[in-house]
Amino acid sequence: MTDPFPDPATPPARAARLPSAERHSQILDAAVEEFAGRGYAGARMAAVATRADVTKGLLYHYFPGGKVDLFKAAIESCVDPVLQEAERVSAGFQGSGHDLLAALLDLGYGRLASERREHILLRLLLTEADRFPELATLYRTAILEPSLALIGSVIRTGIAAGEFRAGAADEPGLAHVLMAPVVMGSIWRMTLGAEQAPALPMLRDAHLAFALRALAP
Amino acid sequence: MTDPFPDPATPPARAARLPSAERHSQILDAAVEEFAGRGYAGARMAAVATRADVTKGLLYHYFPGGKVDLFKAAIESCVDPVLQEAERVSAGFQGSGHDLLAALLDLGYGRLASERREHILLRLLLTEADRFPELATLYRTAILEPSLALIGSVIRTGIAAGEFRAGAADEPGLAHVLMAPVVMGSIWRMTLGAEQAPALPMLRDAHLAFALRALAP
DNA sequence: CTGCTTATTGACCATTTGGTCAACACCAAC
DNA sequence: GTTGGTGTTGACCAAATGGTCAATAAGCAG
Missing domain, CATH: 1.10.10.60 (Homeodomain-like)
Incomplete structure (x- = not known):
């Protein structure tokens, strides 16, 4: 009817x-x-x-x-905005390597905490990269390598200021190890949900303390 | 016809x-x-x-x-076999904390290198955890927490032997930071493919060196 | 051999889903 | 107002896919 x-x-x-x-x-x-x-x-x-x-x-x-x-x-x-802010912070920074590292970790853990495009992008890259090979390249060139370069410059800043050991800039893989916990923080959050996942402030503090010890002269 | x-x-x-x-x-x-x-x-x-x-x-x-x-x-x-070997190695180990850590990192990076069930499991957990909430719990209880516990015991071994700083066992988040690079090694490999991904031996060496510095008394 | 159980099949169904297209409506220019 | 270009729709299609089921064949007990 x-x-x-x-x-x-x-x-x-x-x-x-x-x-x-x-x-x-x-x-x-x-x-x-x-x-x-x-x-x-x-x-x-x-x-x-x-x-x-x-x-x-x-x-x-x-x-x-x-x-x-x-x-x-x-x-x-989703790609564009990801690293812009980090690079802006780093470029204009006037201070110790210690402070710069702390500022960048704050930024990293802070942004990954909010359910924003960075988060989504990471998820899609991880999930679909093997079915869309261009995605793998995109991830490497647009995110991974710029991130590693940024970390490298932080390390060099600290070395120039005499805060970090001189050899740190030349150790291959060090930037990767330094970056991994931030990304894992995001992944845990995405996988386990905000409640079950390890708390971000805890990760940030542990990460910073760990990094400073390992980079000390 | x-x-x-x-x-x-x-x-x-x-x-x-x-x-x-x-x-x-x-x-x-x-x-x-x-x-x-x-x-x-x-x-x-x-x-x-x-x-x-x-x-x-x-x-x-x-x-x-x-x-x-x-x-x-x-x-x-896929769940069962993942941590069995690591816990077996750790349980029967007679040696310094340094050597145990090295052995476990070897095992971790080595197994993640081969495209085995560990790898697949990780991928499925990451990919589908939000659509199957039981998966998140499974991941946490069957993999994440046992791994963290294992790392904790390694740290305590090293402390008991006087190789690591005494405070290390009580720092929350330290085990997470120590574990992250291994998992990321696997994820990079899975996302980028074996060619584009950071080389596992490089990661392992950097990881070990980094950890030992940060854990030193 | 006979009959019972069940592993195995192939054909079939309902639904979902990516995709197409001719018709329609809104706006700007003339 | 008329015209033309185009943003927008709804109905439609073919293919793919998850799922069902009666029929069949293989083994096994008696």
């Missing part, structure tokens, strides 16, 4: 026409959410459309390449 | 009847492979069947719960 009194005041509610750029980023945001929550295979185009308050067909208007296209665009939209 | 001479000597090749336990683990192995390679959502039951040289229907005979059932069984089949 159909409604005998269809409400003429509520026609099927077509979405307002939007400037191309706005819709584009609106859809992109929805896609980031959906992919983050379900992974590539689990994500549904229809769900992306719903999140963006749009119909499925429109997705293919903005991303003609379909799901893959949308996925790559979603990932790239 | 169909074959006018169907070969009567090759009837549809029914799989040999197997003892229940064998088929069970055969299917389980296939499932582990499939889930590891494609994640839960991406894994296809038909593919599991093919890998196991069996038809789809049989999967539901052995795992009446369907895909979820099979998935959980697959994960559980």
Whole structure:
């Protein structure tokens, strides 16, 4: 039995026409959410459309390449902001290596604590990298290597100030070891949830103390 | 055009009847492979069947719960072996804290290097933990906490021998920081592939040197 | 050999899902 | 107002996929 009194005041509610750029980023945001929550295979185009308050067909208007296209665009939209702040902090820093290290660890653990794009990006990279080989390269060039370089410069700052042992700058793998706990902090949080995961302040303090001892002259 | 001479000597090749336990683990192995390679959502039951040289229907005979059932069984089949060897090594060890630490790092980096069940398990836990909350608990109780306990005992061994600073046993988060680089080594390898990932021997050496400095009295 | 149990199959089903497309509506320019 | 371009829709499709089930064959006990 159909409604005998269809409400003429509520026609099927077509979405307002939007400037191309706005819709584009609106859809992109929805896609980031959906992919983050379900992974590539689990994500549904229809769900992306719903999140963006749009119909499925429109997705293919903005991303003609379909799901893959949308996925790559979603990932790239997360890459930019990640290291910008860290590099800004480091570049303008006037102080001891000790303080710079502390500031960067604060920043790292602090940002990873909030459920932001950094977090999502990391998850998608880990989850899908083997099915999208470009992702592996993206991770290496856009995140891993800049991070290692940043750590290297911190170490050199400390050495120049006489706070750290001179040899530290030349030990291969040291930057990796120094970086690992931060990333693991994020991964634990993502895997176990904020309640079960090790507390970030505890990790930060232990990390800092550990690093300073190992870098001492 | 169909074959006018169907070969009567090759009837549809029914799989040999197997003892229940064998088929069970055969299917389980296939499932582990499939889930590891494609994640839960991406894994296809038909593919599991093919890998196991069996038809789809049989999967539901052995795992009446369907895909979820099979998935959980697959994960559980990977949990057991992970820490057994490490705890065996540690338990029977007669030597300095330094040597024990070196031996365990060797073991850790060595095993993670080979694409074995430890590796697969870690990947599945990271990938699916938020969709299967039991997995988070499983990870914490079966892997994370035993690992931390193991590290704690190593530290105490070293302290007892006078090699490590006495305070080290009581610093919360220290075990986490000590463990992180090993896990990250595995994750990098899994994400970037063996070629692009940081070399494991380099990580191990840097890790050991770093830890010994930080633990020194 | 006979009959019972059960491992194994292949065909089948309902649903989901990525993707397509012709029609429609909104806006700007003329 | 008319026209043209395009943002937007809803209905539709083919393929893939998880799952079911009656029929079959293999082993085993009597």
